[in-house]
Amino acid sequence: MIELFIDGASAGNPGLSGAGVFVKNGKDSLQYSIELNEMTNHEAEYEALLMGLEKCLPFKDHIISCKTDSQAVFAAVEKRYIKNQKYAHYLPKIILLLDQFDLFFIKWIPSKENAVADKLARQAIYSQKKKS
Template identity: 55%
Template sequence: MIEVYIDGASAGDPGPSGAGIFIRGHGQGEHYSFPLGHMSNHEAEYCALLKALEICLSKKYKTVSFRTDSQLIERAVEKRFAKNDTYSPFLEKALEHIDQFDLFFIKWIPSKQNNVADELAKKGIQLNRK
């Protein structure tokens, strides 16, 4: 099973934002940092989820287990519902992707267990400035 650690970060809320993704599986680790432009921290979390789903689908991973330190993301995906209408388009797109996997799991983890994705997200913020 592929393990995917995701994190979104913003320097300000809203502010310059980045997404960090760490994928562990098949005996190797993949690291991704993406600049996201100017958005809120919650939007950055959703963008990290979407980018990670797109990567996994492009690599034809069929069974994935996502880890996030965002309870907002974990709850929205589990309930397939976003309380805030601002996030509904993000969630709808994510669910379209999720439904393409044979098995998909998402689990909330404490921030200290998500430090690799967090560092990658911070690097994504820096990439906005280049």
């Protein structure tokens, strides 16, 4: 089973943003700190999901267990529906990627259990601030 931890962060709302993606495959792991454009925290969370799904495509024949501390992202995947129309444009992209996996599960976890992905998302923001 592949464990996927995702998190998005913004320095402001909107503001500089980042996505953190942490993929665990047994003892092996991959970590991605992805710089995003200026956006809201919710947008960064959806971007983190998209990036995480893309990073897991090589493992699409495995069981993917995704963990997020975003209730909005969790609900969007579970219901395949995004209530807030401001973010609805993410849904077709999400579904297109989800449908490529044999088995995909998502679980909401408290922020304290998502520390690695959170750190990666914040690193992406810090990296952008250093460039400015």
